[in-house]
Amino acid sequence: MAVAAEQAPAPVRSRLLRAALECFLADEYHKVTTRRIAEKADANISMIRYYFGSKEGLYEEMIRDTLSPLLDVLDGPMLSSVEGFTDFLRLYYDTMSKRPEFPRLILKVLALNQGPGRRFIQQLLERGRTRGARTVADLKSHGQIAPSVDPDILRMTFVSLAMMPMLLKDIFEEQMGHAMDAAFIENLAEFNGRLFTGGLAPAPHE
Incomplete structure (x- = not known):
């Protein structure tokens, strides 16, 4: 009986992205x-320049790579109906529960007047704002949400519902006395999805 071959190591680029995420989450950018x-990726340092151009290029690609499941949604059908907001919350919670430090990293970058990754993150936020406004317009045209809904207020509300549970995850778990496990996250996504979409429903006079 043939012995199964050992699993091949991840490609260098993937190892560098994973190592960068671990390092930047654990320490300040300049450190x-x-x-x-x-060294953490078991790669030659020249590979960083080859794949990413620079440390900042690697930093930006690390953010893009981590957020890619969420960014892909902006180009897909998930948010073509109000029910999709619940699915997106579920995807966000699932993505960030694997890296609970990541939302804090994003806020830390944005809190700086300038710094690595800030311009890039702002571009991602503007992309989300622009496409979100288009989604709201489409949903309004199909009568799925109230004509009076302000796209910016909707976006801020949604971001708050998405980010806060992950930003304060440790505190919430300590207060509750149990972990925010997969079952809890699923219930949270369902509840916040209903809460959010309920506020979008057209009133009788609209």
């Missing part, structure tokens, strides 16, 4: 060196 990332 993380490309040599440290390369």
Whole structure:
């Protein structure tokens, strides 16, 4: 009987992205060196320049790679109906529960007047704002949400419902006395989805 071959190591680029995420989550940007990332990824430091151009390029690609499941939704059918908001919340919670430090990293970057990743994150937020406004217009045209809904208020409300449970995850778990496990996250997504979509429903006079 043939012995199964050992699993091949992940490609260098993937290892560098994973190592960068671990390093940047654990320490301040200016304290993380490309040599440290390369060593953690078991890669030659020259591969960072080859794949990403620079430390900042790697940082931006790390953010894009982590957020890719969420960014892909903006181009897909999930948000073509109000029910999709619940699905998106579920996807966000699932993505961030695997990396609960990541929302804090994003807020830390945005809290700086300038710094690595800030411009890039702002571009992602503007992309979400623009496409979100288009989604709201489509939903209004099909009578799925009230004509009076302000796209910016909707976006801020949705971001609040999405981010806060992950930002304060440790505190909430300590207060509740149990972990926010998969079952809890599912219930939270369902409840917040109903709460959110309920506020979008057209009133009788609309």
